[in-house]
Amino acid sequence: MKDVLVICTRNRHADMSRCLDSVLDQTRMPSALLVVDSSDDDTTAEICAEYANRPDMPLLEYVHTAPGLTLQRNIALEQAHGNFEIVHFIDDDVELEGTYLEELMDAFELDDALVGAGGLIKGGNRKNPTLFARLGGRDSATPGKVLSTGFNIGAHETPYDVEVEWLPGCSMSFRLSKIAGLRFDERRVGYAIGEDADFGLRASARGALRHVHKARLYHHQSPVNRHKRPLLVRMAIAHRWSLAEDNLGRVSRPMVVYGTLFEALTYLLRFWLSRSHDRVWWDCFVAGGAGLLDITRRKAS
Incomplete structure (x- = not known):
């Protein structure tokens, strides 16, 4: 072949x-x-x-x-x-x-x-x-x-x-x-x-x-052309919502929201529990909220 x-x-x-x-x-x-x-x-x-x-x-x-x-x-x-x-x-x-x-x-x-x-x-x-x-x-x-x-x-x-x-x-x-x-x-x-x-x-x-x-x-996961973690979090939410919109596999809108809320909660807990209150976890939590707002606007439009 x-x-x-x-x-x-x-x-x-x-x-x-x-x-x-x-x-x-x-x-x-x-x-x-x-x-x-x-x-x-x-x-x-x-x-x-x-x-x-x-x-x-x-x-x-x-x-x-x-x-x-x-x-x-x-x-x-x-x-x-x-x-x-x-x-x-x-x-x-x-x-x-x-x-x-x-x-x-x-x-x-x-x-x-x-x-x-x-x-x-x-x-x-x-x-x-x-x-x-x-x-x-x-x-x-x-x-x-x-x-x-x-x-x-x-x-x-x-x-x-x-x-x-x-x-x-x-x-x-x-x-x-x-x-x-x-x-x-x-x-x-x-x-x-x-x-x-x-x-x-x-x-x-x-x-x-x-x-x-x-x-x-x-x-090797090259560092060139890679986004920072909070931006990836926000982009991933839009990706998962697109799967639900296109009815691919078993992905559903309510479950995407559920998984995103749970993920945001996880980042908030990591921020609270980290000794130095690592800022990246707070930024990921905020990105999760922004991602939810993004898909809400998409749904409304």
């Missing part, structure tokens, strides 16, 4: 070099590599040109676009449809283990009905769910679920294969014939938080998505 490996990137030059080095170490090379870049300078383009001339690098195509992760992913889908059978999306700040692509392609070749697959992600620092978080609809012991509150639970370092409802953006591959017509939601601009859960729920409605534990990568 012909497959294309897509890397969407913006201003992460050192991360891109490390990522491309790990591509060169793959036991099974992709048929082609597509870099969709929205950087502010030419450094990434120059890096890609250097790697494209390597004799051991598969065909590497570079495209420069306007900023926006969902836009960049959609441009990649447009170029991949009709030319390839499988598209792999990875982030620019990941480092692939040698058999990553081989394990994912084996999964697709062994199961013709498989719609999508993702790998085991190291570096996420996933903690065991607490009873408090589970009661608040913010966590679950079941990997790969999107809860009724809109919170999405990753499979990440789950040490066995399991069917999931979404795939994390740093490690998601799809059979293009199964996702024909689907696009990433370009209303989610910039950092586009939650675009992977949104797309995953749409794709899982067409068939199975699978966490393939032997396909492994390390997510």
Whole structure:
């Protein structure tokens, strides 16, 4: 099967070099590599040109676009449809283990009905769910679920294969014939938080998505282009509300409000209980309230 490996990137030059080095170490090379870049300078383009001339690098195509992760992913889908059978999306700040692509392609070749697959992600620092978080609809012991509150639970370092409802953006591959017509939601601009859960729920409605534990990568979580935590809290509330508005999965408006209120309460408790009254928890609590006001205005309009 012909497959294309897509890397969407913006201003992460050192991360891109490390990522491309790990591509060169793959036991099974992709048929082609597509870099969709929205950087502010030419450094990434120059890096890609250097790697494209390597004799051991598969065909590497570079495209420069306007900023926006969902836009960049959609441009990649447009170029991949009709030319390839499988598209792999990875982030620019990941480092692939040698058999990553081989394990994912084996999964697709062994199961013709498989719609999508993702790998085991190291570096996420996933903690065991607490009873408090589970009661608040913010966590679950079941990997790969999107809860009724809109919170999405990753499979990440789950040490066995399991069917999931979404795939994390740093490690998601799809059979293009199964996702024909689907696009990433370009209303989610910039950092586009939650675009992977949104797309995953749409794709899982067409068939199975699978966490393939032997396909492994390390997510370095680059600090470049990352928002501060309070802004992410507010953006995540809008994301979860959009899932409910679009009737995706089991997500519902009342449960989104419930989960958001519980999350805000958690931040307030952390602020009160922290010895130094850590300001970030107060800011997250305020962001939770602002996020609730945002969705109230959306509902009213």
